[in-house]
Amino acid sequence: MSILVFGATGQVARELATHDGVVCLGRDQADLSDPGACAAAIRAHAPRAVINAAAYTAVDKAEGEEELARIINGAAPGAMAAACVQLGVPLVQISTDYVFAGSGEMPWRPEDPVAPPNAYGRSKRAGEEAVIAAGGTYAILRTSWVVSCHGHNFVKTMLRLGAERDQLTIVGDQIGAPTPARDIAAACISMAEQLIADPGKSGIYHFQGAPCVSWADFAREIFAQAGLSCAVADIPTSDYPTPAARPLNSRLDCALLDTVFGIPQPDWRVGLREILKDLETA
Numbered sequence: 637m638s639i640l641v642f643g644a645t646g647q648v649a650r651e652l653a654t655h656d657g658v659v660c661l662g663r664d665q666a667d668l669s670d671p672g673a674c675a676a677a678i679r680a681h682a683p684r685a686v687i688n689a690a691a692y693t694a695v696d697k698a699e700g701e702e703e704l705a706r707i708i709n710g711a712a713p714g715a716m717a718a719a720c721v722q723l724g725v726p727l728v729q730i731s732t733d734y735v736f737a738g739s740g741e742m743p744w745r746p747e748d749p750v751a752p753p754n755a756y757g758r759s760k761r762a763g764e765e766a767v768i769a770a771g772g773t774y775a776i777l778r779t780s781w782v783v784s785c786h787g788h789n790f791v792k793t794m795l796r797l798g799a800e801r802d803q804l805t806i807v808g809d810q811i812g813a814p815t816p817a818r819d820i821a822a823a824c825i826s827m828a829e830q831l832i833a834d835p836g837k838s839g840i841y842h843f844q845g846a847p848c849v850s851w852a853d854f855a856r857e858i859f860a861q862a863g864l865s866c867a868v869a870d871i872p873t874s875d876y877p878t879p880a881a882r883p884l885n886s887r888l889d890c891a892l893l894d895t896v897f898g899i900p901q902p903d904w905r906v907g908l909r910e911i912l913k914d915l916e917t918a
Contacts, residue, residue: 639655639828641653641688641780646783651827655821655822658811668692669712669912676717680724688730689824711762711766714763714769720773726838728775729774730824732756732757733780734754735757735768737751738881753881777843778841781813784911795852795862795915797860803869804855811886814844814908819916823893827899845901846904888891
């Protein structure tokens with residue numbers, strides 16, 4: 637029996653696909669805009685566990701497509717969770733720091749009150765609530781600033797712009813931490829296996845890289861490791877308006893994940909070196 641993964645082209649899904657015993661379903665096999673099809677796919681595959689690594693992730697676009705985002709990020713995970721309950725298998729649902737208001741400076745704990753600042757965050761919170769309401773074995777893994785050598789992400793954008801320009805202005809008052817998709821995938825696999833053995837570990841957990849930085853400082857580290865001489869000037873979020881509000885505080889308290897599952901925070905600087913090596917050989 638395999639671990640069934642929803643998602644095939646996303647950053648985390650592509651890393652999950654490198655693990656043995658994993659079957660990944662793309663949109664052509666299970667479209668999350670059709671929650672019933674997702675539940676049917678789980679029943680058809682009868683897996684050992686399910687990991688949902690697919691989502692509506694266009695944060696700004698979600699402001700005008702909140703209903704669609706809520707179906708994909710809310711209703712679909714709920715349908716998956718219900719199917720998992722029928723089969724008696726665990727579900728690992730990837731979520732986001734965007735469920736929090738993004739204020740203050742203290743790291744957000746899993747039990748802290750949620751207050752999503754935008755449509756994307758509201759849709760992801762709807763998914764959390766639906767998974768919990770299903771009443772089965774589950775782990776919700778909130779993470780942040782996902783990066784890898786795949787798809788579109790901050791690292792690849794900075795490498796492109798850093799090679800073209802002498803200086804960039806980057807937001808310096810949003811604080812969080814990059815999280816390599818490879819580490820998220822490994823954490824999801826470990827959590828799924830442990831939940832099979834011990835359903836009592838069900839709950840909400842946080843996972844992000846360490847240490848915390850601003851986007852501007854993250855860009856500086858990318859340029860330093862890549863050997864690019866592009867300078868970075870910090871700007872406030874107010875100078876870079878976007879349709880969807882962005883949290884200023886994306887720090888996550890990840891202690892519970894380490895305590896319960898034995899999964900420590902990864903050093904994202906090590907992960908960045910691996911990403912740059914992967915891009916060199918791609």
